Amino acid sequence: MRSAAVIGTGLIGTSVALALTRHGVTVHLSDTNTASARTAAAMGAGSFGLPDDPVDLAVFAVPPTRISAEVTRQQQSGLARAYTDVGSVKGRAHEDLCVFGGDPASYVGGHPLAGGERPGPLAAAADLFQGRYWVLTPSRRTEQSVFNQALELVSLCGAVPVVMDAAEHDRAVALTSHAPHLVSALMAARLAETDDQSVRISGQGLRDMTRIAGGDPGLWSEILDANAPAVADVLQAYAEDLTLAVSALRALTDTDEVQRKRSRLDLEELLRRGNTGRNRIPQKKGRTHTDLAVVQVEVSDRPGILAQLLADVGAAGVNVEDVRIEHVPDPPRGLVELLVAQSSAAALSRSLRSDGWQVQQ
Known part of the structure; x- marks a missing residue:
């Protein structure tokens, strides 16, 4: 070329x-x-x-x-x-x-x-x-x-x-990208209508799940327009699971213990399917979540602390697949999640503790 x-x-x-x-x-x-x-x-x-x-x-x-x-x-x-x-x-x-x-x-x-x-x-x-x-x-x-x-x-x-x-591709991205983006936007839209106090106490999980909702609405409406049938099929499957979840949650207030137990089992099955699906998502070179472990380290809120932590991780000879940081306001500090190979997690935790880090897991 x-x-x-x-x-x-x-x-x-x-x-x-x-x-x-x-x-x-x-x-x-x-x-x-x-x-x-x-x-x-x-x-x-x-x-x-x-x-x-x-x-x-x-x-x-x-x-x-x-x-x-x-x-x-x-x-x-x-x-x-x-x-x-x-x-x-x-x-x-x-x-x-x-x-x-x-x-x-x-x-x-x-x-x-x-x-x-x-x-x-x-x-x-x-x-x-x-x-x-x-x-x-x-x-x-x-x-x-x-x-x-x-x-x-x-x-x-x-x-x-x-x-x-082409059709196989469109079905795949509807499931893995387009429908998740729309659902993320719907979740974030709920926040636009709630009070400030509720938003203030939101955690890292909500930030992770609504991150992609910040995409350009004009561009994403074009994408959804172009792949509407495939996205609608995925959302229909979501709707069936949501209907089951809503019914199970409503039934948990039932006085019939048998019905309540059945509802809890329905919810557990939905959550278990979620675990299974998440574990299939490749992380790096075909790795899945089941190959990886999270090491949580509490750090102070000061300049250079993350670089120092990663330097100590490197000195321990451990490769980090991903890093997530959650800020805690009172007192100001951070919780760093290091995603590493399962086989390296225990050794890394011991090494960081010996270096003076507060390892939570």
């Missing part, structure tokens, strides 16, 4: 462009928001404006509902020899491309499973996709040379290619 065009210079598009320019690819940038494209160009992501001659690959980083129309328009203008996108919904893009008169032979759908909480080009990074999965959804009409260009794009961005059917 010697040249590329990136249409859409938000976080993902600009990150793609930065990754390509780092490998010597000549990149041309375009966006309906010219200020965004010029910002990306100033960051070294490429040159502002589309080229006169065809490029090897055009990458579309636009909302899912606009992909097909944009790809068709640029195919008809002869922008590139191959076309792909980075949208999170694939079925609609494949279907609508033919409706708009596009060429499915020169197009392959793509979806890098990476992102960030801040939008826009200033949040972009050339290594955003390093080691992350990048789904490609070629159709039966996609030419091999086009698919090869998409594979090279994934390689240059440092990602790991995964080939899927």
